[in-house]
Amino acid sequence: MSGNLTFTMIKPDAFRAGNSGAIIKIIIEAGYGIRAMKLTRLSERKAGQFYNIHKERPFYKDLCAYMSSGPIIPIVLVKENAVEDFRKLIGATDPTKAEKGTIRQMFAKSIEANAIHGSDSDDNALIEGNFFFSELEKFYQD
Numbered sequence: 001m002s003g004n005l006t007f008t009m010i011k012p013d014a015f016r017a018g019n020s021g022a023i024i025k026i027i028i029e030a031g032y033g034i035r036a037m038k039l040t041r042l043s044e045r046k047a048g049q050f051y052n053i054h055k056e057r058p059f060y061k062d063l064c065a066y067m068s069s070g071p072i073i074p075i076v077l078v079k080e081n082a083v084e085d086f087r088k089l090i091g092a093t094d095p096t097k098a099e100k101g102t103i104r105q106m107f108a109k110s111i112e113a114n115a116i117h118g119s120d121s122d123d124n125a126l127i128e129g130n131f132f133f134s135e136l137e138k139f140y141q142d
């Protein structure tokens with residue numbers, strides 16, 4: 001059974017361009033509830049931990065530099081079938097391949113600076129949410 005929680009993050013390019021509000025509005029209008037959200041910034045080392053799964057990929061070092069280049073907004077979201085539906089809402093990793101109307105098609109600058117993150121599984125949604133929010137379970141009591 002699929003879970004009702006996912007994790008997202010407005011990335012530095014979207015924050016820098018002033019698109020955070022527009023993106024969050026789209027997410028809320030798509031039916032997601034916000035369970036945790038903050039404005040923060042990753043060190044290069046922390047970005048490396050978050051993207052550890054990609055450490056062997058050629059783009060890893062650049063990705064860590066980019067992800068620590070400015071503020072980000074990590075957000076925990078709830079909705080039925082959250083992970084799969086959210087991946088559809090944000091679109092393909094490469095914005096030139098993202099469907100029209102998806103967040104990445106509208107706001108991403110490049111395959112690296114692609115505006116927004118979306119968890120790829122229920123397990124990773126929990127791991128990623130806990131990476132940024134230390135007492136996440138408290139947000140689920142309502």
Ligand code: ADP
Pocket residue numbers: 054059063092093111112113114117118120
């Ligand atoms: P997604 O974010 O769509 O799940 P991945 O997990 O494959 O994509 O990659 C994580 C992040 O790494 C991407 O969102 C993007 O910022 C960056 N990235 C992925 N592929 C490339 C690439 N070929 N070149 C540069 N950056 C990339």
Ligand code: MG
Pocket residue numbers: 118120
């Ligand atoms: Mg991914």
